[in-house]
Amino acid sequence: MNGWFEWLFVGAVAVGCIYLSILLCDATLQRRRAAREGLLMRRSVSDLVRMMVGEERSIPRLSLDRAVRHRLLLGELIARLTAAVYGCDPFPLAKLLCRSKVDRALLRIAKRTRGLRRACALKLLADLPSFELVVRTVARYRDDASREVRFAVLLVETASDPHRVLQRIADYEEPLSRCEVAELLHLLRRGLLPIAYRPLLESENGNLQRLGVVLVELFAIEEADRLLLPLIASQDRELAAWAFRAYYLLHRPLRRKEVVAYVRQMDRIDRCILMRSLALAGYTESQARWLFGEKLMPRYGALVASFKRSLVCG
Amino acid sequence: MARILIFSTDDLLTELVRSALMGLGAEIRTAADYAAFLRLSGRMVFDLVLVLETAPFWGGRSLFRRLRPRPLLRPEIYVVAWHQADETVLGMLECGVDQYMTFPLNLARLRAKVITALYR
Amino acid sequence: MWMMWGVLIVAVVVAGLRWQLAERADDRRRWLDRMYGARSGTLGVGISALVVGEQRLERCEALLEEEYAPFEVVLILNFERSLTLVEDLHQRYHLIRVEYHPSGEFPVRGVQGLYRSRKRRFRRLVVVDCRAPGERAALDVGADVASYDYLLPLRRHEQLVPGGVARLATELARQPLNGVDQLIYAPMLRCLVWHRAALMRVGGFPCRRSSLTLSARRVVVWERYLRGYTCLGGWCSAILLTLLLLLVGVVVWLQCGTWFPLAAWGVVLLFVVLCRARIRQLDRLQL
Numbered sequence: 277m278n279g280w281f282e283w284l285f286v287g288a289v290a291v292g293c294i295y296l297s298i299l300l301c302d303a304t305l306q307r308r309r310a311a312r313e314g315l316l317m318r319r320s321v322s323d324l325v326r327m328m329v330g331e332e333r334s335i336p337r338l339s340l341d342r343a344v345r346h347r348l349l350l351g352e353l354i355a356r357l358t359a360a361v362y363g364c365d366p367f368p369l370a371k372l373l374c375r376s377k378v379d380r381a382l383l384r385i386a387k388r389t390r391g392l393r394r395a396c397a398l399k400l401l402a403d404l405p406s407f408e409l410v411v412r413t414v415a416r417y418r419d420d421a422s423r424e425v426r427f428a429v430l431l432v433e434t435a436s437d438p439h440r441v442l443q444r445i446a447d448y449e450e451p452l453s454r455c456e457v458a459e460l461l462h463l464l465r466r467g468l469l470p471i472a473y474r475p476l477l478e479s480e481n482g483n484l485q486r487l488g489v490v491l492v493e494l495f496a497i498e499e500a501d502r503l504l505l506p507l508i509a510s511q512d513r514e515l516a517a518w519a520f521r522a523y524y525l526l527h528r529p530l531r532r533k534e535v536v537a538y539v540r541q542m543d544r545i546d547r548c549i550l551m552r553s554l555a556l557a558g559y560t561e562s563q564a565r566w567l568f569g570e571k572l573m574p575r576y577g578a579l580v581a582s583f584k585r586s587l588v589c590g
Numbered sequence: 591m592a593r594i595l596i597f598s599t600d601d602l603l604t605e606l607v608r609s610a611l612m613g614l615g616a617e618i619r620t621a622a623d624y625a626a627f628l629r630l631s632g633r634m635v636f637d638l639v640l641v642l643e644t645a646p647f648w649g650g651r652s653l654f655r656r657l658r659p660r661p662l663l664r665p666e667i668y669v670v671a672w673h674q675a676d677e678t679v680l681g682m683l684e685c686g687v688d689q690y691m692t693f694p695l696n697l698a699r700l701r702a703k704v705i706t707a708l709y710r
Numbered sequence: 711m712w713m714m715w716g717v718l719i720v721a722v723v724v725a726g727l728r729w730q731l732a733e734r735a736d737d738r739r740r741w742l743d744r745m746y747g748a749r750s751g752t753l754g755v756g757i758s759a760l761v762v763g764e765q766r767l768e769r770c771e772a773l774l775e776e777e778y779a780p781f782e783v784v785l786i787l788n789f790e791r792s793l794t795l796v797e798d799l800h801q802r803y804h805l806i807r808v809e810y811h812p813s814g815e816f817p818v819r820g821v822q823g824l825y826r827s828r829k830r831r832f833r834r835l836v837v838v839d840c841r842a843p844g845e846r847a848a849l850d851v852g853a854d855v856a857s858y859d860y861l862l863p864l865r866r867h868e869q870l871v872p873g874g875v876a877r878l879a880t881e882l883a884r885q886p887l888n889g890v891d892q893l894i895y896a897p898m899l900r901c902l903v904w905h906r907a908a909l910m911r912v913g914g915f916p917c918r919r920s921s922l923t924l925s926a927r928r929v930v931v932w933e934r935y936l937r938g939y940t941c942l943g944g945w946c947s948a949i950l951l952t953l954l955l956l957l958v959g960v961v962v963w964l965q966c967g968t969w970f971p972l973a974a975w976g977v978v979l980l981f982v983v984l985c986r987a988r989i990r991q992l993d994r995l996q997l
Contacts, residue, residue, distance in 0.1 A: 282715070286974045289722055289981050296729070296984035303991050318605045325609035329697055356602055359746065362694040392737035399744045424741060454754050455883035458747025465694050465750070494674065494752050517887045521754060545907045548815055549859055549888075552906075556857050578811035582824060583857070647831055649775035650802045672749035673779050681831035693749075 316346065317353050324357055327372070328364035348385075348400075351378040355403035362467050370405035379410050386414070391422050398428035406436045427456055434460070438468045446481040451514065457490045464491070471495075477503040485515055493522040501528040509534040524557050531566045539567045547572070555579035592616040592708040593634060595665070597627050598642035607640060607670070610697040611704055624653065631657050636665040638707050644671045644678060647685050654686060666707045670695060714971065717958050718978045721951055729985040731896070735932035736992045739877065748778055748876035753883040756780035756858030757875060757903070762848040763787065763866055767798045773864075774835060778875040782834045784856050786848040789822065789839040796837075803835055804828045815906070816850040816914045818842075824855060850914040853906065859888060861904045863915065867938040871996060874935040878903060881929060891927040895935065902935060934996040955979050 354369055373379060385397040398417065401410055414432050417425050430448050434441045445452075445460065452460070463469045476488025477500060485507060492500040507519035520538055524530070542550065551572065554564050561577050568576060594616050598604045604620045611618055619634070621627040624646070631639075631653075639657060646653060647669075654667060668689040669682050682690045689703065747753050757780070759773060764785055773783045789796050799805060810824035820842035827835055840851045849863050860882060864870075882890050882903070891908035892901045908927075909915060959975040 282970065282974065285715075285719070285722075286970075286977055289974075289977045292722075292726065293977065293981050293984055296981070296988055300984065300988055300991060303995075314601060318601060321602060321605040322609035322612065325606060325697070329610070353602065357606055360603060360606060360693050360695060361697055363696045363698070392734070392741045396737070396740050396744060399741070403744075453884050454752075454887060455745060455747055455880055458750065458752040458883065459745055461752055462746040462750070490752055490754075493754075494750070496676075514886050518754075521887065545910050548813070548910065549906055552813075552857065553859075575811075575813055578809070579813065581809040582811070582855075583808075583826075643777055644779075645775040645777045648834060649771040650832060651771065671777075672746075673751050675751050675779055677830065677833070678751075678779055681833070684830045 313346070313349055317349055320350070320353060321357070324354065324369070324372075327368040328357070328361060330365060330368075347376055347378050347381045350376055351382060351400055351404060354378075355400055358405070358466070359403060359462070362465065366405040370407070373404055374407070378404065379406065383410065383413050386417070392424055394420070395422060395424035395428045398425060398432055402428060402431035402435045406432060408436070411436045423450070426450070427459075431459065431463075434463060435468060441469055442476075442484060445483050445487060446479070448483055452483050452486050454490070454518075457486055460487060461490060461494060473497055473500055474503065477507065482512060482515060486518060489515070489518045489522045493525055496526060498526050498528065501526060504528075505532060505534040508538050521553075524554060524559070527557060527559070530554075530559065530563055536566060548575075551576050552579060555583055592637045594618045594638045594640065594704070594708075595627075595630060595636045596620045596640045596642065597646070599623065599645075600642065603642045607642065607695075607700070610700060614701065614705060614708070616704075616708060624651065627653060628656075638704060639665050639667045640704075641667065641669045641687075642671070644669060644673060644682065647682060647687075658686065668703070668707070670700075714958055714961065714975075717954065718974060721955055721978055721982055724951065725982040725985040729988055731932045732989040732992045735934075736995065738931075739933045739996055742877045742880045743873065745880045747883065748880050751779040753780075753879050754887060755860060755879040755882045756782070757860045757862055757879060757882075758782040758784055758852075758856035758858040759862045759864055759870075759875075760784050760786065760849055760852035760856065761864050762845050762852070763792075765792060765795055765866075767795060767802070769869070770795075770799065770835070772869065774832075776870070776875050778879060780858060780879075781875055782836060782857055784836045784838065784852045786838045786840050786852045788841055790841070796839075799835075799837060800825075803832045805837060810855070813854055815910050816854045817847075818851050818854050819847055821851055846915050853904075853909055853915065856906075859906045860890075861906060861909065862902060863904075864936075868936045869938045871935055871937055877933075878935055881931065885927075885929060889927060890929050893929045893931060896930050896932050902931075934993055951982055952979070955982065 351373070354373065358366070358369065379401060382397045382401050386394045389397065394417070398414060401414065411433055414429050417429050420426055420429070430444060433444050437444075441463070460469065464471060471491070473488050473491045476484045476491065479485055479488070489504065489507065491497075492504065501523060504519045504523045508516050508523060510516045510519070516538060520535070523535065539547065539550065547568065551564070551568060555576060561573055561580060564576055565573060592615070594611060596604050596607055596618065597620075599622060601622065604622065608618050608620060616637070619630050621630055636657075639654075658665060658667065666688045667686065668691065669687045670691045670693060671678070672693045674692055679690050691700070757778075759782065761773065761783060764770060764787065770783065770785060785799070787796065804827050805825040806828050807823050808826050810821060812818040812821070820840050822839040822841060825837040825839070827833060836855055836857075838851055838855055840848055842848050842851055852863070853861050862878070878893065882893065888905065888907070890903075891905045893903035894900065895902045904915075955975065955978060959972065959979070
């Protein structure tokens, strides 16, 4: 084998060893620092809470403010607190973040890394009160190869501009997964998303319809059932599945032509699985008869009897 | 002086709620695990217990029955968690929980409820 | 010499690849931990854990104390062999016997009784008195009885890592609704989670844990969701690789007069050991 290749190979492996040693040492040091950093974070919570409820007008110097490497901890802390609390003035926190340059640190990390690490940095930015500069900077990642990064960019944009939330979700090119819709609904719980389900369900846009379906399911909005029926009959099988799930979780009547047509196209195995879900949702045999016919009803009856829901509710 | 016990495995949430309840003239203690919870509840009588998760109720530990044996109505037990489903809420009420609140929390509302619980 | 260099290159590539997969798994764990959907229960994914032959009440308690809401624990026990546990379960969870008829979805044998709790807060516990021979038959019974569509069979000493169920549910919710047949833990080549429909198509749990369906609807994960098991595959491969490198080193030492091949072998061995240490470190973070 050529001498130069051998040297190159050994050199590359040696560099790999050095890199791994640095990672191992860094992780070990981090573990040792974790207890102290946890203490610093806890000490900063009361100052942040006073800011959030408006008792503290000026921006305090926090323990976490002092060291550069604690900026990210400050960002994590603020993100976790803002996720757990609503109705607070975000402006003091935004000023604190600006002073501590947390957003710049996160943007630098996003620039240096790729894939899920970039997505994590952007997700943390989405959880913080953000500025226009941040939104403009992250726009460059809209076409990133990683789906998680693209979704994190959507979260940053929606969190920073609540007035255009629905527009941005409608413009998002890929169909949202259940996990992504749940994440967007978290914005609603922070007061950044409107709760009106009707425009969502009546929209032509698939993503808005998905958001509307999960909204209806989350808040058990029974009067939305008529709006779910056209979605159950939709050509988009995924959307139809979501809509049907929301429909039966709302315990709406199964004797609707869209519902019967939807179930009729299922194979035997999917119908058995549906039977179990309906029994768990609390439908009686007479309610489910329209979907399964007389042959399968004994099986359904056995499922209902074994769940014993009425006994527990008593 | 009124006494409040906050029970949660999440240190930051515990600290958040503790900071939000400061200045009410109550002594606030925190427990991060069952052992600490049992130790504190064995030594002191609390007026209010705040639990920031639902997991302790699902396993069947009789922690809270020991804390508030029938027919006592004190301490009041408030649970704050992320779940919204009816089954969760009803399960909590069945356990004897007095109030169930969800995250995200409104700190002002929490304070108002705690003041009402402690000083009515 | 060619063979020696070939072995060294393969060792570096294998160790490096495994290390990178562990780093990506750690990144994925951090990403999933940032998702809030699992906390509010809007993911639309329900998981039933199937536990066969458990003997300790503490473990049942630990399994039930899971924050993720749409989660169920199905205990498949032989009541004759687990009298103490059964008594404790009855007392603590207020069990009542309910009707049971096999659904016909799985080959079910030996079920003597099905028990649920009278109390709403213990609804996630289901206990089956089953005398079926073998773990596979017991798991089929558990699958027949379980309420949710995703089934997570657990061995006797296995436990879920903290937050494991929520992360599993989030991982499954990234796919279309009911769109995953199997979730496979790659280091053990083991199917962690089965979808009910996939199991029904193959007629129940397979004899070997590593059996995979022919379906393309699989999700492969490298991050850890269980603890309390021994990953024999990982250890075996690490030991084999080290032995192979030692063998190569001995051959090099015997045949070559120069120091360079020996140094190369030493560097490669160090790289493999450091990769293994890093993987262990990331593994511990996930526990």
